[in-house]
Amino acid sequence: MSKVKIAIAGVLGRMGKNLIESAQFNDGVDIVGVFDKSPITEEQLQSMNLKFDIATTIDAAFDQADVVIDFTSPSALFMFTENAVAHKAGLVVGTTGLEKKHFELLEQTSKATKVFYAPNMSLGVNSFFQIARNAASKLKDYDIEIIESHHRFKKDSPSGTAIKLGEEIASELGRDNKDFVFDRQQQIEERKKFDIGFSSVRGGNIAGEHTIIFHGEHEIIEVTHRAFNRKIFSDGAVNASVWLASQTNGYYNYKDLLKS
Numbered sequence: 535m536s537k538v539k540i541a542i543a544g545v546l547g548r549m550g551k552n553l554i555e556s557a558q559f560n561d562g563v564d565i566v567g568v569f570d571k572s573p574i575t576e577e578q579l580q581s582m583n584l585k586f587d588i589a590t591t592i593d594a595a596f597d598q599a600d601v602v603i604d605f606t607s608p609s610a611l612f613m614f615t616e617n618a619v620a621h622k623a624g625l626v627v628g629t630t631g632l633e634k635k636h637f638e639l640l641e642q643t644s645k646a647t648k649v650f651y652a653p654n655m656s657l658g659v660n661s662f663f664q665i666a667r668n669a670a671s672k673l674k675d676y677d678i679e680i681i682e683s684h685h686r687f688k689k690d691s692p693s694g695t696a697i698k699l700g701e702e703i704a705s706e707l708g709r710d711n712k713d714f715v716f717d718r719q720q721q722i723e724e725r726k727k728f729d730i731g732f733s734s735v736r737g738g739n740i741a742g743e744h745t746i747i748f749h750g751e752h753e754i755i756e757v758t759h760r761a762f763n764r765k766i767f768s769d770g771a772v773n774a775s776v777w778l779a780s781q782t783n784g785y786y787n788y789k790d791l792l793k794s
Contacts, residue, residue, distance in 0.1 A: 537561075537562060537563055537564040538562055538563045538564070538600050538601060538775060538776050538779040539563075539564050539566040539598060539599050539600045539601075540557060540563050540564070540565060540566065540567075540599055540600065540601050540602070540603060540772070540775050541565070541566060541567030541568065541569070541589065541595035541596065541598065541599035541601075541602045541603070541623075542554060542557070542565065542567070542568050542569075542602070542603050543569060543570075543592075543595075543602060543603065543604040543605070543606050543610070543614065544570055544571075544604070544605060544606035544610075545568035545569065545570050545574065545582070546570040546572065546574075546578065547570070547605075547606070548687070548764070549605040549628075549764065549767070549768065550568075550570070550605070551582070552764050552765055552767070552768035553603055553605070553768045553771060553772065554568070554582050554584070555765070555768065556765060556768035556769045556771070556772045557772050558583065560769075560772050560773070560776070562776045563772060563775065563776060565584060565588065566588055566589060566595070566598040566599055567588055567589035567590070567594060567595025567596075567598050567599050567602075568582075568584065568588065568589075568590060568595065569589070569590055569591055569592050569595050573590070574590040592613070592614075592617060593617065593621075596614075596617040596618060596620070596621040596623045597621045597623075599621075599623050600623065600624060600775075600779045601623065601624035601625070601626055601648075601775040601778055601779050602614065602617075602618065602623050602624070602625055602626070603626045603628070603771050603772070603775055604625065604626065604627050604628070604629055605627075605628045605629055605767075605771070606629060607629060607631075608629060608631050608632050608633065608636055610629075611627070611629065611632070611636050611639060611640075612639065614627075615639055615640065615642075615643040618643060618647050618649075619643060619646045619647055622646075622647055623647065624647060624648040624649070624650070624775070624778045624779060624781075625640075625643065625647065625648070625649050625650070626650045626651075626771055626774050626775050626778060627640065627649070627650070627651045627652075628651075628652060628653070628654075628655050628767065628771050630653050630690050630693060630694030630695075631689065631690035631694065632694070637651075640785060641785055644783065644784050644785035645783065646783065647783055648778050648779075648781050648782070648783050648784060648786070649784070649785050649786065650774050650775075650777075650778045650786045650787065650791075651785070651786075651787060652770075652774070652787055652788045653693075653694030653695050653697070653698045654694065654695040654698065654742075654767065654770075655766075655767045655768070655769075655770030655771040655774060655788075656759075656761065656766040656767055656770050657766075657770055658759060658761075658766065659695060659744070659759055659761075659766075660788040660789075660792065661792075662699075662744070662757075662759045663698065663699065663702045663788075664702075665757060666699055666702050666703055666706075666746055666757065667702050667703065667705075667706040669746070669748065669755070669757055670702075670703040670706045670707055670748075671706050671707075673748045673750070673755065674707060675750075676748040676749055676750045676755070677725065677729070677748070677749035677750075678703060678729075678730045678731070678746065678747070678748055678749075679730075679731040679732075679733065679746075679747045679749065680692070680696050680699055680700055680730065680731065680732050680733070680744065680745070680746055680747075681732075681733045681734075681735070681744070681745045681747065682695065682696040682732070682733070682734055682735070682742075682743065682744045682745075683734075683735035683736075683737075683740050683742070683743040684734075684735070684736060684740050684741075684742055684743075685736070685737070685738060685739050685740050685741070686736050686737050686738060686739075688736060691734040691736070692716065692732045692733075692734045693734070693742070693744070695742065695744055696732055696734075696744055697714075697732075699744060699746060700714055700730050700732065703730060703746070704730060707728075709728055709730070713726075713728045713729055713730050714730050714732065715729045715730065715731045715732065716732050718731070741761040741762060741763060741764050741766075742759075742760075742761040743758065743759070743760045743761070744758065744759050745757070745758040746758075774788075774791060777791050777794065
């Protein structure tokens, strides 16, 4: 079986370096391109143990790759989706902080090529989503709060994973994001019955921690996922790339991968 040819966006960043390491330890892929906002030098390629003849521009990387992995920024997504369609490359997106317009763009892109989106690429976290739904189905009358903690460099708040947790719980309970509460300083009132509250902590080098708290009248139940190394995200993204390469055009998520 031939290897899946992948390219990595934002390769000079923190997640980019993790993606390189994960890809190099995955026998199912071959790195054919890397790129970033700044030009990639031979010294940088050497430091990442990459061949000097691989693609190092956006256009060349998309042209060479079966799948491109993007963990960069929402603003880059418009350029990446355009290249994915032009070069018929698959796109695996783990970027968080996306808005409605970005999801509409991914949906539109998936009509011409294959797209995989997950706010968190960890197998454990995606299993955690199912655990959250199961718990919510049993604890319908409990107050629900979600607390997430990340390193000081994370820009968006709350995290995409926390929002996804809220969406999974809300869906299970027949609610929607209108019940989400992000800033209680703007609400001088008691907690509403169906509120799903979010709190964020930023500091140090926390890879990621998410806790769901179900508050009952006389008991509290907490469910937590802790990430100790960012490789769980990069490993998951590389595995998603291998899976996506064998799919037909369409818009996929982790639920689709876990069903297969």
